[in-house]
Amino acid sequence: MNAQLDSGIATRSVTRQTFDDVLVPTYAPAAMVPVRASGLDLWDQEGKQYLDFTSGIAVTSLGHAHPEVNEALTKQLNTLWHLGNGYTNEPVLRLASALTEATFAERAFFCNSGAEANEAALKLARKYAHTKFGPHKSRIVSCLASFHGRTLFTVSVGGQSKYTEGFEPLPPELSHIPYNDIEAARAAITDDVAAVIVEPIQGEGGVIPGNPDYLKALRELCDQTxxxxxxxxxxxxxxxxxTLFAYEQMNVKPDVLTSAKALGNGYPIGAMLTTTEIAKHLGVGSHGTTYGGNPLATTVALKVLEIINQPAFLARVKEANVAIMTNLLQLAADFPQVFGQPRGMGLLLGLPMAETSKGRSKDFTKIAEKMGLMLLIAGPDVVRLAPALIVSDAQIAEANRIMRAAVAEFLADAIDEPAAPRKEAPVPAPDAA
Known part of the structure; x- marks a missing residue:
């Protein structure tokens, strides 16, 4: 169809059905369509209000439409948008300086997403190993059930076959080991390994915190090889x-760190952080990106970093963790037929389904959404909570109230189900990398 666009294209009526009509079906979004949000409150096309405990998958950590972030972006919108990588700009220089001052890193590379940040990290690792040791040192070791993005390289590194089926042949020289298994790591990490990539807490894999001893063992094995x-x-x-980054709590310093999601509070930006010695192996022309490090994204990220990286702000995250975890522990104790023991760190929390409710995390989140609470899943067996870091005590209490009401309907649905086993449609795991 090559018809001329009508003048009302920006205001035409669209619905959830429009998604099915015109978008590539890589996702299965909810029936409701959000149109407006502020803080942790969100409204759909029908005017119904929701409490958002997803943060756009751990992205809008300062909440929706944060006034200071909005002000910073608006000012930059009227100043300078884009230059191209033949020039640098002031916001990117300020952000790089701030991130290196706040972390172990000495150098930063900016891109547009988590997948791109991980792609850059893996390319850097291969380049570093080839230059320093030779082409035989090229293998990448990662963990089963990990998630590192959706490019062919990063999704192959992720170790979840459901995301790579049909995309073969996959990149070679990749090995996958069980998470938190020190002996498996010792067997896999030998002299031909260029890099080990790991999540300090597995998100999509079920919200599983890394064991500090395991992460320390990875550090030692990398040093040895x-x-x-x-x-x-x-x-x-x-x-x-x-903490600003989880590695600080683990007392393990990586060689390379990748960041995205909350770095821009919803404005697309990713970052790869590393040392000067390692960074020098990506010389001029060896890697790049058209939009990475543009003035708009880096202005937003700098404001986000300025707000989050404050002792009082981070202390509140830990305080909110205690409040939510207390509620989840009580919920699991009261309904052991529905939930197992909660786990996680800070405001990235997982509530596993009990053995008798396996495979039904999406069923529970759909009920909660109908009642006005937006939750995530981390696979079919785990409900994931990732509220904005500015969540209030009142919002924590309201989320707990709705979750308890959702359990009642969940159990009623289970009683009404026929004896025949349920046949669940596959639900693509959401990601923003």
Missing amino acids: GALLIFDEVQSGMGRTG
Whole structure:
């Protein structure tokens, strides 16, 4: 169809059905269509209000439409948008300086997403190993059930076959080991390994915190073999776990760290952080991106970093963790037929389904959404909570009230179900990398 666009294209009526009509079906979004949000409150096309405990998958950590972030972006919108990588700009220089001052890193590379940040980290690791040791040192080790993005390279590294089926042949020299298994790591990380990439807390894999001893063992094995240790903090970073980055709590310093999601509070930006010695292996022309490090994205990220990286702000994240975890523990104790023991760090929390409710995390979140609470899943067996870091005590209490009401309907649905086993349609795991 090549018809001329009508003048009302920006205001034409659209519905959830429009998604099915015109978009590539890579997602299965909810029936409701959000149109407006502020803080943790969100409204759909029908005017119904929701409490958002998803943060756009751990992205809008300062809430929707944060006034200081909006003001910073608006000012930059009227100043300078884009230059191209033949020029630098002031906001990117300020952001790089701030991130290196706040972390172990000495150099920063900016891109547009978590997948791109991980792609850059993996390319850097290969380049570093080839230059320093030779082409035989090229293998990448990652963990089963991990998630590192959706490019062919990063999705192959992720170790979840459901995301790679049909995209073969996959990139070679990739190995996958069980998460938190030190012996498996010792067997896999040998002299031909260029890099080990790991999430300090697995997000899409079920909200599973890394064992500090395991992460320390990875650090030691990388030191012994000359491999680079890459921490994927796309989901766990920017205050989500109660420190700016989770590696600080683990007392393990990576060689390379990736960040995205909350770095821009919803404005697309990713970052790869590393040392000067390692960074020098990506010389002029060896890697790049058209939009990465543009003035708009880096202005937003700098304001986000300025707000989050404050002792009082991060202390509140830990305080909110205690309040939500207390509620989840009581919920699991009161309804052991529905939930197992909650887990997580900071405001990235997982509530596993009990054995008798396995495979039904999406059923529960759909009920909660109908009642006005937006939740996530981390696979079919885990309900995931990732509220904005500015969540209030009143909002925590309201989320607990709705979750308890949702349990009652969940149990009623289970009683009404026929004896025949349920046949669930596959639900694509959401991601923003």
